Amino acid sequence: MPGRFSLKASKRGKQLIKEAWKKLIVIHGTTIASASDMNEIFLREASKILQPDKNWDNVSEDYCAISEATLKRFREAKERITGSTFKIFCQVLNLNWEDVAENEADTNRDLSEAPSPINFYGRIQELAELQQWLSQKDCRLALIHGMGGIGKSTLARHLADRVADKYERLIWLSLESAPPFQKILIKLVQFLSKGEQEEGDIYQLMQYLHYQKCLIVLDAWEEIMDSHSADYTIYNVFVERVAKESHKSCLLLLSRRKPDNIAILEGKFVLSKKLLPLIKKDVKEFLSAEGLFGTDIELDKFSERYNNPWILKRIIQKTCLQKIKGLL
Known part of the structure; x- marks a missing residue:
């Protein structure tokens, strides 16, 4: 445009x-x-x-x-x-x-609201599958959902870095504190118009998604679901238009829960992935890389008890090169 x-x-x-x-x-x-x-x-x-x-x-x-x-x-x-x-x-x-x-690369990418890249363990299969969705399939709307701390944002950040060269424009926006849809709309219009439009509507936004290949990441979608405000309806109007209309772009949502309307929309152009706790192999890799050690039996027991990345990070922050046995 x-x-x-x-x-x-x-x-x-x-x-x-x-x-x-x-x-x-x-x-x-x-x-x-x-x-x-x-x-x-x-x-x-x-x-x-x-x-x-x-x-x-x-x-x-x-x-x-x-x-x-x-x-x-x-x-x-x-x-x-x-x-x-x-x-x-x-x-x-x-x-x-x-x-x-x-x-030019900075201009086409806005990750100012994204988490900083951190060490990444496991999730090889999930990352490969999501990368295929965004790089090879005609995915218009993708959802990554799972419990808090399970690693949605970390996975999505690594995914965004991997597929960035497949998109002309990439922007990550946080929905913490449930911002009004108009605020998010203005940010998107200003970014996708390269600052030439101060504001716009959903129709204009969809035009940008049609003429440019864009990846939009909306993090913490559950904040919108829990807000019980009129804005939730407007957000969903945008999401459903992204899912149903023909365009070049993709909207990636990160949420603790799977919204009912997205479950209904699922199909060729709408895909979702639930993140499960880390498997034992990945937990062991995590622990080894961070300097915690123990016997195979101790590592197995620890991996069964602690398999949420957020909890693992909190444990590691409070320990230093010590045996797993002391944490069981």
């Missing part, structure tokens, strides 16, 4: 902006009484570059050609802004915009 050029700072770029901003504060220190004063000075300088023919000395002090909200987006580096404005802001900060901006 056509759109104007837009940019966002990379992680390194955000640090460069922070350092350059501190230098500006030092330069203008005697004229700054508050943070808003520095914002005003900065935006006035940016306005002079954007509209050089305007007599800015005779313009009201509280007027600038660029909004303070746009400056906030630039500094926080969470959302994209138009390329021309991004370059002007960098110019005011005496920075090379190419050093500040995300590269």
Whole structure:
């Protein structure tokens, strides 16, 4: 879909902006009484570059050609802004915009709300099956469900890294605290439009999923199921449209429970996988890699008692290179 050029700072770029901003504060220190004063000075300088023919000395002090909200987006580096404005802001900060901006790979992937990659044990078969769903099959809607701590997010994070090159755009959003659907919709529209649309509706969102091959991960779906709000209905409208309409993309849901409507939708384009506790072999691999040891009998008993990855991690955090026998 056509759109104007837009940019966002990379992680390194955000640090460069922070350092350059501190230098500006030092330069203008005697004229700054508050943070808003520095914002005003900065935006006035940016306005002079954007509209050089305007007599800015005779313009009201509280007027600038660029909004303070746009400056906030630039500094926080969470959302994209138009390329021309991004370059002007960098110019005011005496920075090379190419050093500040995300590269193309960063632009097409947003894992800021995803868990950090961690050591991964077992789940070889599950990972291979899910990878096939997202890489080779025409899967529009996939669900990974299972009890808390069983490893849904960890598995999905490794899955996302493996299939990222199969998708033009990839974004991970957390549904903790049951955010209103409109908030999630805005994030998706802004990301998929590369910052060119501030907001939109489900129809526009579906258009992006049709024209681009996108992977959207919504983590903690049970938060929406438990919210008992009107938003749950709207979320489900979106999910059902993703499942039923023809498009190039995939929506991956992570949930502690399997929603009834997804069970009904299951078929060629809608697939679900329940994660079970780790098998003995995987628990032993986990323990060995983390420095816990014991006899075969002790390891077998431990593996039967503890097979939830979250519980295993808590145990390991409280122990250090000790025998399993002391934990039985």
